[in-house]
Amino acid sequence: QVQLVESGGGLVQAGGSLKLSCAVSGRTFNVLAMGWFRQADGKGREFVAVINWGGDSTYYADSVKGRFTISRDNAKNTMYLQMNSLKPEDTAVYYCAGGGASNYRTPIRLADFNPWGQGTQVTVSS
Numbered sequence: 001q002v003q004l005v006e007s008g009g010g011l012v013q014a015g016g017s018l019k020l021s022c023a024v025s026g027r028t029f030n031v032l033a034m035g036w037f038r039q040a041d042g043k044g045r046e047f048v049a050v051i052n053w054g055g056d057s058t059y060y061a062d063s064v065k066g067r068f069t070i071s072r073d074n075a076k077n078t079m080y081l082q083m084n085s086l087k088p089e090d091t092a093v094y095y096c097a098g099g100g101a102s103n104y105r106t107p108i109r110l111a112d113f114n115p116w117g118q119g120t121q122v123t124v125s126s
Helices: none
Strands: 003-007 010-013 018-025 034-039 046-051 058-060 068-073 078-083 092-099 113-116 120-125
Touching: 003 092, 003 113, 018 034, 018 092, 018 120, 034 078, 046 068, 046 078, 058 068, 078 092
Parallel strands: 010 120
Antiparallel strands: 003 018, 018 078, 034 046, 034 092, 046 058, 068 078, 092 113, 092 120
């Protein structure tokens, strides 16, 4: 059974940076695509970024492209999200999730991702 635990969230001023981590337990981490998603108060969960199993293919939501970078270290069973130039509209609970296959398909569908972590809060003040 695969379990995911996010960390690294917090409070940051607009223009600042944070790096989120997603630690994964389970034998199948390095053969699955992985993704980051977020959910702001009163809104639905939305896609942020995804990475394939090998780490050489990534895809981003337009809203974060050029500011966020997704990466993974299969030797450490950990995925990361480096977030730069943060904006107040980036405020949300951020979740990591495992894809059902080694690669991802676009458009990204939340239903293709399972399991999910418990989330980590990111708050960007103006």
